[in-house]
Amino acid sequence: MADGNVLAAPAPAPAAVAPARPGALRRLARRRSTLAFVLTVPLLTVIGGLVVWPFFYAIYLSMLNKRMTRFVGLDNFAFLLSRETFQLVIMQSVIFAVGAVVAKALIGFILAHVLHALPAKGQRKWRGMLLVPWVIPPAISTLAWWWLFDPSYSAINWMLMGIGAPPVAWLGEPGWARFAVILVNVWYGAPFFMIMYLAALKSVPDQLYEAAAIDGATGWQKLRYVTVPMMKNIIAITVLFSLIVTFANFDIVRILTNGGPQDRTHIFGTYAFQVGIQSGDIPLGAAVSLFMFPVLALLAVFVLRDVTRRSREMAG
Amino acid sequence: MAQVSLRRVVKEYEGGVQAVKGIDLEIADEEFVVLVGPSGCGKSTTLRMIAGLEEISSGEIAIGGMVVNDIPPRDRDIAMVFQNYALYPHMTVYENMAFGLTLRRFPKDEIRRRVENAARILDIGELLDRKPKALSGGQRQRVAMGRAIVRDPKVFLFDEPLSNLDAKLRVQMRVEIKKVHQTVRTTTVYVTHDQVEAMTLADRVVVMNQGIIEQVGTPQELYHRPATRFVAGFIGSPAMNMIPARLENGAGALRLRLPGDIVLPVPAERTQRYAPLAGGEVLFGIRPEHLTEPKNLDRPNIATFEAAPEVIEPLGMETLVIFSLQGNEVTARLDPAVPAERGRKMPFAADLNQMHLIEPRTGRVL
Ligand SMILES: Nc1ncnc2c1ncn2[C@@H]1O[C@H](COP(=O)(O)OP(=O)(O)O)[C@@H](O)[C@H]1O
Numbered sequence: 001m002a003d004g005n006v007l008a009a010p011a012p013a014p015a016a017v018a019p020a021r022p023g024a025l026r027r028l029a030r031r032r033s034t035l036a037f038v039l040t041v042p043l044l045t046v047i048g049g050l051v052v053w054p055f056f057y058a059i060y061l062s063m064l065n066k067r068m069t070r071f072v073g074l075d076n077f078a079f080l081l082s083r084e085t086f087q088l089v090i091m092q093s094v095i096f097a098v099g100a101v102v103a104k105a106l107i108g109f110i111l112a113h114v115l116h117a118l119p120a121k122g123q124r125k126w127r128g129m130l131l132v133p134w135v136i137p138p139a140i141s142t143l144a145w146w147w148l149f150d151p152s153y154s155a156i157n158w159m160l161m162g163i164g165a166p167p168v169a170w171l172g173e174p175g176w177a178r179f180a181v182i183l184v185n186v187w188y189g190a191p192f193f194m195i196m197y198l199a200a201l202k203s204v205p206d207q208l209y210e211a212a213a214i215d216g217a218t219g220w221q222k223l224r225y226v227t228v229p230m231m232k233n234i235i236a237i238t239v240l241f242s243l244i245v246t247f248a249n250f251d252i253v254r255i256l257t258n259g260g261p262q263d264r265t266h267i268f269g270t271y272a273f274q275v276g277i278q279s280g281d282i283p284l285g286a287a288v289s290l291f292m293f294p295v296l297a298l299l300a301v302f303v304l305r306d307v308t309r310r311s312r313e314m315a316g
Numbered sequence: 317m318a319q320v321s322l323r324r325v326v327k328e329y330e331g332g333v334q335a336v337k338g339i340d341l342e343i344a345d346e347e348f349v350v351l352v353g354p355s356g357c358g359k360s361t362t363l364r365m366i367a368g369l370e371e372i373s374s375g376e377i378a379i380g381g382m383v384v385n386d387i388p389p390r391d392r393d394i395a396m397v398f399q400n401y402a403l404y405p406h407m408t409v410y411e412n413m414a415f416g417l418t419l420r421r422f423p424k425d426e427i428r429r430r431v432e433n434a435a436r437i438l439d440i441g442e443l444l445d446r447k448p449k450a451l452s453g454g455q456r457q458r459v460a461m462g463r464a465i466v467r468d469p470k471v472f473l474f475d476e477p478l479s480n481l482d483a484k485l486r487v488q489m490r491v492e493i494k495k496v497h498q499t500v501r502t503t504t505v506y507v508t509h510d511q512v513e514a515m516t517l518a519d520r521v522v523v524m525n526q527g528i529i530e531q532v533g534t535p536q537e538l539y540h541r542p543a544t545r546f547v548a549g550f551i552g553s554p555a556m557n558m559i560p561a562r563l564e565n566g567a568g569a570l571r572l573r574l575p576g577d578i579v580l581p582v583p584a585e586r587t588q589r590y591a592p593l594a595g596g597e598v599l600f601g602i603r604p605e606h607l608t609e610p611k612n613l614d615r616p617n618i619a620t621f622e623a624a625p626e627v628i629e630p631l632g633m634e635t636l637v638i639f640s641l642q643g644n645e646v647t648a649r650l651d652p653a654v655p656a657e658r659g660r661k662m663p664f665a666a667d668l669n670q671m672h673l674i675e676p677r678t679g680r681v682l
């Protein structure tokens with residue numbers, strides 16, 4: 001991490017040859033790098049306890065048999081891959097995550113542009129209102145959506161009937177159910193993209209657009225050749241971050257459909273819960289939840305490398 | 317190549333600020349015109365209206381004989397260089413320069429030919445693959461100019477292009493800009509607050525103040541025949557001395573009575589010109605370079621007087637001496653060889669052939 005580098009820089013040469021005299025200890029305590037390390041210990045402990053340890057423990061768990069008595073290597077993963085339900089879960093997770101992230105990014109991008117075009121005064125009010133879905137705890141807002149989708153009391157169906165369309169079994173029919181969970185995730189997550197993109201838009205100097213206008217760019221061309229390239233880093237980071245979080249989503253599907261109908265909306269999180277907690281095969285559940293890790297980790301490495309290169313070339 | 321006409325152009329920003337208050341200006345084909353004036357006088361606004369970046373509140377702007385009021389910047393066939401360069405940070409130098417041509421669907425080899433030609437004129441051939449971040453201020457400035465040159469537009473617009481450079485580079489780039497104009501001969505409108513830049517670059521200088529044009533003329537005209545008190549004070553460095561005086565009538569000749577009872581005879585050939593002001597209060601304007609140690613006393617209209625220097629500023633090639641006439645600071649320019657000492661009275665000569673009289677009420681120079 002960067003904070004370590006900065007503080008460690010002026011550290012004096014190590015007193016390796018000096019015998020353990022009382023002064024050596026005091027000198028060690030006075031070193032700025034020592035102080036920096038001591039100051040970060042609480043944070044490192046928290047991260048270690050809540051992130052690193054569970055992560056390695058999950059890896060360990062995923063390589064045990066169901067009763068957790070025997071080490072089975074990658075058998076759990078092989079078993080999962082051979083199961084049709086899990087193949088379905090992989091496909092559904094990908095559709096869910098990729099579909100939701102693309103929709104969130106697009107909607108966030110458009111909303112950011114609309115907000116950016118508003119005069120400064122109205123902008124604050126709208127920005128606040130559009131952030132609401134992101135601020136409400138998703139468990140609560142998903143319950144509200146669940147009520148909206150309810151077949152008999154559904155406000156949406158009531159409106160559909162009002163215009164003479166037939167009611168829809170929102171959460172009962174696989175296609176609609178998949179659409180519904182994506183919709184709620186998009187509703188919840190789009191404001192995050194919006195606020196990030198709005199900040200990015202505000203950081204593009206007006207003069208670049210003026211230069212482009214004089215160079216002959218139309219509105220679309222300004223978007224394509226100035227705005228998007230200038231926002232590439234923030235787009236890459238938000239999409240990566242959101243992909244990771246969306247692949248790990250649990251609450252929306254759990255509350256809205258609980259994976260149904262017929263497992264047709266299960267994603268890694270809910271399926272891991274069902275297999276690991278509800279059916280009692282914790283190692284298999286751990287294997288489910290770890291499934292995407294290598295792919296996402298690899299993706300993160302490539303995306304972040306790109307981001308670093310770009311910011312080195314452009315910033316300043 | 318084209319001429320630019322501004323006819324009674326007004327710009328009123330939201331909130332009622334009139335940044336430009338109805339200006340008329342004719343810029344000829346191939347001419348280099350500099351808009352100069354203090355900060356906030358409406359230079360940038362005027363330039364941006366020509367570019368189409370700012371709407372015109374009323375009046376008319378024509379480029380190449382065509383009224384462009386309702387034409388967007390991209391169809392005006394102009395190129396602009398901004399103060400902070402406004403290079404696209406994600407594009408290489410080559411791409412930055414080629415961008416306008418790419419958008420206009422020029423063939424690839426034509427684009428390459430033009431970019432390389434401009435790069436040769438500006439001596440930035442080695443930089444074409446770099447991103448703007450990897451360039452110095454002066455190099456960025458050249459690229460910004462290159463971006464304008466490749467387009468071969470009807471008009472170049474510059475908005476304080478040298479303000480972000482250090483003093484030495486500024487002088488160097490000033491020469492560069494002049495050379496480029498002599499090569500490509502594109503009609504140019506150049507905005508600056510620096511009167512030296514204006515004088516050195518311009519075919520004609522437009523002096524603006526508070527949203528109006530004070531005077532339009534060649535650098536020589538502005539220097540020798542300023543039309544208003546503002547122009548007289550703005551053009552020239554150090555600024556022209558303006559001393560309150562009384563224009564007295566005596567025996568068919570006019571005399572100026574300055575504070576401290578210094579009396580200077582007005583040149584006979586100007587008697588007629590200044591007659592309307594006789595007997596009244598005026599501002600006597602004289603540039604420091606026409607207030608020297610006594611010399612050329614055999615020539616007509618050189619008058620001498622005495623004063624005690626308060627501040628002496630040796631600059632090497634000349635020495636500025638500041639003295640006070642009853643609270644009015646006056647600057648003179650002396651030969652550095654002349655001994656001057658703070659507080660000791662010494663003689664000065666005023667070259668009254670170069671004097672100006674300003675009507676204090678209207679600010680007009682007679
Ligand atoms: N976008 C704007 N909105 C309101 N007033 C502005 C705007 N831009 C400039 N002004 C005002 O118009 C006047 C002229 O500005 P400008 O043309 O930028 O001056 P200059 O370039 O000569 O320094 C200034 O008083 C400035 O405050």
Ligand SMILES: [Mg+2]
Pocket residue numbers: 359360361476
């Ligand atoms: Mg300006």
